Amino acid sequence: MPGYPARRLGLSAVQALVVLVATFGMTALLPGDASSVVLTEHAAPEDVAVVRARLGLDQPLTVRFGHWISGLFTGDLGESLVTALPVAEEIGRRLAATALLAGVTLLVLLPLALLVGVASGLREGSRVDRVLTSVAVLLHAVPEFVLGLLLVAGLAVHGGLFPATAAGVDLLARPEVLVLPVTVLVARQLCDLARQIRIGVAEHSAGEVAGHLRLLGLPEHAVVLRHVLPGASAPVVQQLARTVEGLLTGAVVVESLFAVPGLGTGFVEAVQNRDIPQIQGYVLVFAGVVVLGNLAADLVAHRLTPRRELVLR
Amino acid sequence: MSRALGWVLLVVPLLVALGGPLVAGSVDPVGAPSAPPGAGHPLGTDVLGRDVLAVVLSGGLSVVGFTAAALGLAYGVGVPVGLVAAGQRRVVDEVLMRGLDLVLAFPSLLVLMVLAATGHRGAVVLVFTAAAVQVPAVVRVVRAAALAPGCRVAVEALYLQGQSWWRIHVGYVARSALGPVATDAGTRVALVLGLVASANFLGLGLPSGSVDWAVVIDRNSDALDAQPAVVLVPSALLVGLCVGANLVADSVLGRGRRTG
Numbered sequence: 001m002p003g004y005p006a007r008r009l010g011l012s013a014v015q016a017l018v019v020l021v022a023t024f025g026m027t028a029l030l031p032g033d034a035s036s037v038v039l040t041e042h043a044a045p046e047d048v049a050v051v052r053a054r055l056g057l058d059q060p061l062t063v064r065f066g067h068w069i070s071g072l073f074t075g076d077l078g079e080s081l082v083t084a085l086p087v088a089e090e091i092g093r094r095l096a097a098t099a100l101l102a103g104v105t106l107l108v109l110l111p112l113a114l115l116v117g118v119a120s121g122l123r124e125g126s127r128v129d130r131v132l133t134s135v136a137v138l139l140h141a142v143p144e145f146v147l148g149l150l151l152v153a154g155l156a157v158h159g160g161l162f163p164a165t166a167a168g169v170d171l172l173a174r175p176e177v178l179v180l181p182v183t184v185l186v187a188r189q190l191c192d193l194a195r196q197i198r199i200g201v202a203e204h205s206a207g208e209v210a211g212h213l214r215l216l217g218l219p220e221h222a223v224v225l226r227h228v229l230p231g232a233s234a235p236v237v238q239q240l241a242r243t244v245e246g247l248l249t250g251a252v253v254v255e256s257l258f259a260v261p262g263l264g265t266g267f268v269e270a271v272q273n274r275d276i277p278q279i280q281g282y283v284l285v286f287a288g289v290v291v292l293g294n295l296a297a298d299l300v301a302h303r304l305t306p307r308r309e310l311v312l313r
Numbered sequence: 314m315s316r317a318l319g320w321v322l323l324v325v326p327l328l329v330a331l332g333g334p335l336v337a338g339s340v341d342p343v344g345a346p347s348a349p350p351g352a353g354h355p356l357g358t359d360v361l362g363r364d365v366l367a368v369v370l371s372g373g374l375s376v377v378g379f380t381a382a383a384l385g386l387a388y389g390v391g392v393p394v395g396l397v398a399a400g401q402r403r404v405v406d407e408v409l410m411r412g413l414d415l416v417l418a419f420p421s422l423l424v425l426m427v428l429a430a431t432g433h434r435g436a437v438v439l440v441f442t443a444a445a446v447q448v449p450a451v452v453r454v455v456r457a458a459a460l461a462p463g464c465r466v467a468v469e470a471l472y473l474q475g476q477s478w479w480r481i482h483v484g485y486v487a488r489s490a491l492g493p494v495a496t497d498a499g500t501r502v503a504l505v506l507g508l509v510a511s512a513n514f515l516g517l518g519l520p521s522g523s524v525d526w527a528v529v530i531d532r533n534s535d536a537l538d539a540q541p542a543v544v545l546v547p548s549a550l551l552v553g554l555c556v557g558a559n560l561v562a563d564s565v566l567g568r569g570r571r572t573g
Contacts, residue, residue: 011411026430137559138556138559140559141507141558141559142555143510143555145511145531146548146552146555149548150552152537153541153544153545248420249421252422252426252515253515256515257534267423268426270430271426271427271517274430274432279430283423286420286423287423290420
């Protein structure tokens with residue numbers, strides 16, 4: 001039997017294949033076909049034929065799939081049905097805004113989750129633990145758009161503290177527009193990540209190894225940093241993959257709420273316009289991040305717990 | 314303390330959602346759009362000139378109904394499939410779980426967006442998709458919970474007695490697996506509630522003239538400054554519903570765990 005990394009890579013390859021076929025098959029889901037998006041209902045049959053030829057819809061399905069796949073490898077995602085601009089360019093432009101949003105969110109989220117998780121995990125069942133856990137659970141329960149609107153109502157409209165929209169603003173020139181979107185994303189994702197860290201820390205801190213090290217007189221911070229946290233890291237890495245997924249979906253809602261010109265707003269716009277090539281591009285990017293993120297998380301978690309291999313065989 | 318708070322947070326929006334449509338009255342436009350609270354309209358009017366009180370009273374039923382329907386469907390499909398996966402056939406288990414591994418990878422809101430883009434939107438699509446994306450996770454939980462009880466001596470005894478598949482797996486194994494599955498269901502309520510509301514907020518479900526809380530919040534969010542009540546009241550009800558469901562599930566199931 002092949003080793004775990006090989007099997008895991010195989011799963012990702014099959015997942016990637018399913019994504020490609022499903023994304024291409026999306027055009028088949030359309031009532032009518034893509035030419036009906038470009039033309040009105042009253043278009044003459046000759047016009048329909050011209051548009052169908054331009055979009056390559058008059059060729060057989062297998063030929064179109066081949067063209068589409070070979071285009072993907074050269075970075076050609078087709079052209080938008082609405083603006084006729086290359087899809088790859090549009091997505092590349094928007095990628096920067098979403099990457100910035102996700103990056104800043106992770107920079108805030110990771111230390112905060114570590115702090116909350118370690119603080120509550122080391123004192124499991126104490127008042128600190130109960131308060132921190134309750135707050136995280138409450139924040140997690142509220143949908144992003146409700147939390148965002150409540151923040152806008154409280155801090156942006158009446159308080160005037162932070163801008164409520166990023167429309168037409170250069171994100172790097174005015175970073176304060178990111179405050180509210182990042183707050184919403186962090187609030188929503190904090191719970192799951194902190195909970196994983198808390199469980200791991202509580203378990204390893206109460207374990208025999210940590211107890212023995214404390215008896216040997218090792219200072220508490222060394223016990224926690226060098227032994228408890230590394231021991232708790234494998235499930236946390238896997239949770240991190242879920243977090244990245246959550247950030248992607250959250251970004252769709254948060255970006256359209258705060259008008260951040262990122263992948264999320266682009267995706268929503270493309271859906272509203274039924275701009276199939278654009279939607280296919282966005283789906284590929286989102287699904288690619290999810291598949292690769294899960295693969296990376298599983299492989300790293302596997303490296304962190306090599307004993308699992310022996311148990312599973 | 315948190316249990317009482319949870320029940321209050323949950324019951325108030327539930328009462329509004331289920332009882333509201335009976336007392337709401339007409340939601341046809343009655344006055345100027347975004348009028349402040351005044352005579353005849355205790356909460357003012359929304360951007361379409363509808364009475365906000367009537368809209369809020371009528372708009373919770375879809376939120377609660379869709380969530381309940383999606384959860385019912387997800388467990389209706391997920392529990393039997395999970396039991397089959399946990400059964401004797403190793404091949405069936407492998408095929409089912411590998412297949413679900415593939416589906417588990419895709420974020421649910423994205424699936425809804427793709428469906429909406431290809432002209433598949435509306436209440437039915439929303440409920441079925443919200444249910445379908447939960448099925449892999451439900452199957453996983455049911456399978457994991459049913460594996461151990463399915464290997465007990467009692468099951469062998471039931472086989473030797475010649476009991477039916479239904480009697481053994483639903484009557485005995487499923488009942489033993491109920492605890493973990495109920496815990497999972499508690500957390501899944503808030504998850505599905507959030508998904509259904511977010512989808513309606515993004516315009517992927519109900520039409521934009523609907524009185525659904527999430528749709529109303531979306532339509533009126535630009536008028537937050539002029540007419541805050543129309544956004545804040547449904548928002549507060551949604552928060553109560555989500556947080557209350559979470560707290561109640563936690564305290565009820567937590568109590569069950571301690572005693573049982």
